[in-house]
Amino acid sequence: MILYRGNKLETKITDMLNHVTWTQYLCGILALTFIYYTWIVIRFYRQDLRARYRGKKNTFLQPLEPPATEQQLPDQVIADQTITATQNGEKTFDRIESLIGELKSQIHQKQGGTGETGLLEKLRTVIHAYPDLKDSPFRPSINEMIISECQLVEISPPDETELQQLW
Structure with a gap:
C-alpha cells in the first residue's frame, strides 16, 4: 500500500516498512530493549557490579534497612x-x-x-x-x-x- 501525498519521502518510507516482517520487527525491538537496559545497569549500578565481581559483598541481595526514624523502639506497641x-x-x-x-x-x-x-x-x-x-x-x-x-x-x-x- 503506497500513500501518495505529494511527497516522495513518505512513499519511500511506507514502501520500506511494508517489506519488514513481524519477526524482524520483534527481534529489533528486543535488541533495542536489551541495549537500553544494559546501558541503565552500567550507568547506574556500576559500583554494585564492581563490588559483586570483586567478591567484596553481595549488594544485590542485602536487605534494606529502614531509615533511623522508622526503627522500632522498645516502647512501641507490638501485637496490641x-x-x-x-x-x-x-x-x-x-x-x-x-x-x-x-x-x-x-x-x-x-x-x-x-x-x-x-x-x-x-x-x-x-x-x-x-x-x-x-x-x-x-x-x-x-x-x-x-x-x-x-x-x-x-x-x-x-x-x-x-x-x-x-x-
Missing part, C-alpha cells in the same frame, strides 16, 4: 501490647526459657494414668509461679508451645478456653 524495658531484658528471656523448660518437663512426665485434668493442674501450677509473664507479649507463643508439645507426646492439647484458664 506494649513491651517495656523490663520485659525486653535478658532477665525476662531467662524466665521465659525457664518456664518453657518446666512446662515441657511436666508434659513429657505425664504418665498414662494421670489424666488430662491432672496435667492441666500441673501446668497451671508451673505457670502461676511466673506471674510477671501473664500479660507478656510472649504469652501466645507459650500457648502454641504447650499445644505443640502435647501433640508431640500424643496427648490431646488443651483448647483455647483451657489455655486462658491456665494463666
Whole structure:
C-alpha cells in the first residue's frame, strides 16, 4: 500500500516498512530493549557490579534497612501490647526459657494414668509461679508451645478456653 501525498519521502518510507516482517520487527525491538537496559545497569549500578565481581559483598541481595526514624523502639506497641524495658531484658528471656523448660518437663512426665485434668493442674501450677509473664507479649507463643508439645507426646492439647484458664 503506497500513500501518495505529494511527497516522495513518505512513499519511500511506507514502501520500506511494508517489506519488514513481524519477526524482524520483534527481534529489533528486543535488541533495542536489551541495549537500553544494559546501558541503565552500567550507568547506574556500576559500583554494585564492581563490588559483586570483586567478591567484596553481595549488594544485590542485602536487605534494606529502614531509615533511623522508622526503627522500632522498645516502647512501641507490638501485637496490641506494649513491651517495656523490663520485659525486653535478658532477665525476662531467662524466665521465659525457664518456664518453657518446666512446662515441657511436666508434659513429657505425664504418665498414662494421670489424666488430662491432672496435667492441666500441673501446668497451671508451673505457670502461676511466673506471674510477671501473664500479660507478656510472649504469652501466645507459650500457648502454641504447650499445644505443640502435647501433640508431640500424643496427648490431646488443651483448647483455647483451657489455655486462658491456665494463666
